[in-house]
Amino acid sequence: AQSVAQPEDQVNVAEGNPLTVKCTYSVSGNPYLFWYVQYPNRGLQFLLKYITGDNLVKGSYGFEAEFNKSQTSFHLKKPSALVSDSALYFCAVRDIPGGSYIPTFGRGTSLIVHP
Amino acid sequence: EPEVTQTPSHQVTQMGQEVILRCVPISNHLYFYWYRQILGQKVEFLVSFYNNEISEKSEIFDDQFSVERPDGSNFTLKIRSTKLEDSAMYFCASSEARSAGISYEQYFGPGTRLTVT
Numbered sequence: 341a342q343s344v345a346q347p348e349d350q351v352n353v354a355e356g357n358p359l360t361v362k363c364t365y366s367v368s369g370n371p372y373l374f375w376y377v378q379y380p381n382r383g384l385q386f387l388l389k390y391i392t393g394d395n396l397v398k399g400s401y402g403f404e405a406e407f408n409k410s411q412t413s414f415h416l417k418k419p420s421a422l423v424s425d426s427a428l429y430f431c432a433v434r435d436i437p438g439g440s441y442i443p444t445f446g447r448g449t450s451l452i453v454h455p
Numbered sequence: 456e457p458e459v460t461q462t463p464s465h466q467v468t469q470m471g472q473e474v475i476l477r478c479v480p481i482s483n484h485l486y487f488y489w490y491r492q493i494l495g496q497k498v499e500f501l502v503s504f505y506n507n508e509i510s511e512k513s514e515i516f517d518d519q520f521s522v523e524r525p526d527g528s529n530f531t532l533k534i535r536s537t538k539l540e541d542s543a544m545y546f547c548a549s550s551e552a553r554s555a556g557i558s559y560e561q562y563f564g565p566g567t568r569l570t571v572t
């Protein structure tokens with residue numbers, strides 16, 4: 341079975357400061373991990389994914405995420421937050437090998453960047 | 456940049472009525488999905504569709520739900536007899552492909568907010 345947890349409903353950060361949005365996962369095998377962002381009145385937008393290889397994955401808009409197998413985490417990070425980064429962020433995981441090709445999504449974390 | 460579109464953006468219906476939610480996936484994508492998100496809760500998978508048939512479905516996707524690709528561009532979700540608990544945001548998504556070795560990212564539409572009264 342695959343599951344994902346986003347322990348924070350909301351993260352507040354000042355513009356220019358580094359940001360972290362946390363995600364932990366549980367799988368039977370190896371994970372495929374994804375981050376998506378949802379701006380108001382828009383669908384989920386793909387940010388980045390980890391399949392294999394380098395544990396540090398770089399994605400859109402300056403975001404990156406670090407895969408940590410021992411801690412079963414895939415936290416989303418950005419060195420310097422922008423007000424325009426304020427949105428809802430979703431982590432998703434897919435178990436490999438697994439019977440389903442469908443990723444499981446977390447509840448989402450609301451990121452608020454203050455000017 | 457190509458995008459997934461959904462209509463309507465908001466649908467209000469009475470309990471027991473049928474609704475059809477419409478989606479136009481990205482044109483060269485082969486896999487299509489419906490998800491829903493009840494307010495404040497997780498994004499939940501409903502169904503995936505490939506080659507004109509359902510490839511996977513969740514326990515939520517019971518006999519009240521059906522999907523169809525009536526032509527080369529539209530992908531629809533029908534709820535036959537809506538219940539109050541069907542009120543949610545419904546997202547359509549599509550992806551290029553799917554294989555055991557690669558997981559392609561999904562592209563989501565903006566959603567349809569369904570309100571059942």
